[in-house]
Amino acid sequence: MTVYYTLFTFLYQTGDAFAFLVLSACGLAIIFGMMGVINLAHGEFIMCGAYVCAASARAGLPLPLAVLAGALAAGAAGMLIERIVIRPLYDRPLDTIVATWGVSMIVTQSTLILLGSTMPGTGTPFGSFAVGPYSYSIYRVVLMGAALATLGLLWLGFTRTRFGVLARATIQVPHIAQALGVNTGLVYSLTFGLGAALAGLAGGLYAPTMTLVPTMGSAFVVEAFVTVVVGGADIFLGTAPAALVLGIIKAALTSWQGQLAGQIGLLVAVIIVIRILPRGISGWILRERA
């Protein structure tokens, strides 16, 4: 019997790590994969989602709506920042890195000044369930479902909707999309907004599980970058499989040697992947196919 309990614990931990990696990374992956922009303010969109979610929940909004509010707020902030900061810099990738880094610092510091060093959170809902001698958080299972649902909806959105087709056309050959009547500026703006909204969603979903501080985004950002680097530019061929592989590595190392080993394992995995597959998993898959 104990072997089953151990197996279940491992599956649960892998699922938990997978959900965290997918949710942290997909906004970053979309902005990088679709627009080639490395968004160092990713963590601040996450923080924005978490803060808005917690504030709305405390104001009485049911949690699912509060999470949604967080995502929408981050998405709106993203579209604003795209307009003001990113748009003039599309041809200068290095400058966008510096600019988004600047945004990140300004937002973190202003939040600290305006809202103080911490923000009251909301408790984790749903309680726990037991399998054998161990107990598990139900909310963590909800998060796993949310990660899968997010991937599924994104896939449908990018393959089955008109916006998805135009967005993919725009990344593949931007000037031709434009010459065919596509308002590519609007496509970029909406794509950046979507990426920011997904970051906000991650923040909102994890808000009930963590302490809310202005720098909380950094807890997500390292893992998000690891996942995007390992996965490469394509969210479905890259981010999802990378999150799965990294989730397994992290869960295995964490249960064997503890949290720190899990973190180090991820970083080692990145270094190895960069050596073997410089364009990530999706770059490799696309090349094998071609």
Added chain:
Amino acid sequence: MRSEVLLNTVGLWSGYGGKPVLQGVDINVREGEIVAVIGRNGVGKSTLMKSLIGLLARDKGSVIFRGEEIDTVPAYKRARLGIGYVPQGRDVFPRLSVMENLLVGESINGQRASRDQIESIFSYFPILKERRNQPAGTMSGGQQQQLAIARVLMGKPALILLDEPSEGIQPNIVQDIARIMVELNKSTGVTIVFVEQNIDMIRAMAQRCYVIDKGRITNEIMPETLEDRDAVRRYLAV
């Protein structure tokens, strides 16, 4: 049959990074015409097409569509005026399916193509129907050329700008494309401006030809003129 001028340019200058390529181009195209732009390699034919659709900003002069100057109108809005641009080298979206490539073309008129419209496009280009779910990047040059043309037909343009459709494709497909373009022009009245160096295609399609050299229109000739080898050498040979 007298018809209105659909597109004209007045003393059009444009180029890349301050280096002028077009140096005062004047053309006039009436509704329903099929006009060829011919000339040697590198004289500025594609530059003219890009300046017409707005992918390249003009330096001086004007592009006028239906009597309105469109010099400051961005490319996507020019397309929405009813201009379908088929670039040199086709530039299909390689990782979109054939059908998805076609759907992008709907942005030209911003309307969903009806089933009938799609079927009629497929009747001109049956290979596209057969390969509708295949990624466009995996098709041959000739098939991609047909797709690039079909893609603009989805948006029912009033004017098609076609840049060297024959380049790198088999002679029988070149003939097919020429025939289809003429048929489309007859049945829908669409105006066509095309760049071409292939004599057969020019003779099969064009009603008249502008000869471009060193960034200017140097001659206007009838396609029959190209039956003469000396004329071909003069206007087209390197």
